[in-house]
Amino acid sequence: MRKLIHKASLSQAKEYSVALGNSIRLWKSFWRMDVPLPARNVWFRLIHGKLPATSNLHKIIPSFSSFCRLCNRGSPSETTCHFLIDCRKKYIAWKLIWAHFFPLSPWSRHALLQAILHLNFPQQNSVQSLDSSSIFGCSLLMIWKTHWRFIFDSTPFVPTLVLQEAIRVVQSLVPPRTDNLTSP
Template identity: 40%
Template sequence: MSIETQEHFLLSCPLKSAVWLGIWLEFFGTVPPPSALSSAFTSFLFPPTLNPSMTAASVFGLTILAIWDHHWALHFNSAPFLPSLVLATARKSISRLCSELELDSADSSLA
């Protein structure tokens, strides 16, 4: 049994790389250069999002949460780690956060 490294868990696993590619294309509008993901994790250097109301840090954080959830579902429940399902989970969380931010914005403008 091998020990999973942080680099593999977050970035270099082909299944997780597919998740990051999908997120990057959808929320940043480009294919990520190899150094961009590493810089995001090590230096908190994020590109701007296509939706200015959503911060890049939130997109990254919610994507990590989705990866983490599906990673442990694989190990504890034998659920397959499918990038399409991870992307759907991340999108749902990001969409929920966007909706909450819009509600907060609407509430503060009424006050």
């Protein structure tokens, strides 16, 4: 059983390890990003292909279904990419997040993957005073949390609510403005 688990995790890791690869510069950038710790954890697991997507769990426990529970029975296998991006409702959530935070950059799945897997972030709205990495980290975290609320609490996965939560968490990272304060 241990060999089976190791083999499954190796095949998944090879698929995603090309993301940041052995680039010291990209890994240093990753560790310097101003991202909440739980978001960094999810992001790190994504890069290494270690998310608990059902297809990964199915390799370890064959009796465990590999289908996406959010998409229902006739759905595709829930790969790591499907788990956070390609699932229909998560894809919609990403499009909403992109439109809100990056209206100057055209949306595409490729551009999203470039940002998440290669730290090649789009141009953001000049009004934002936060790094794009923080926005992506908070968005990943909200999609992650909403997914698990659906699994464990049967809370519906609503893309507009994911956007609202992502906005709330991102705003909590923005330092308060001091230009309106009056001096004594």
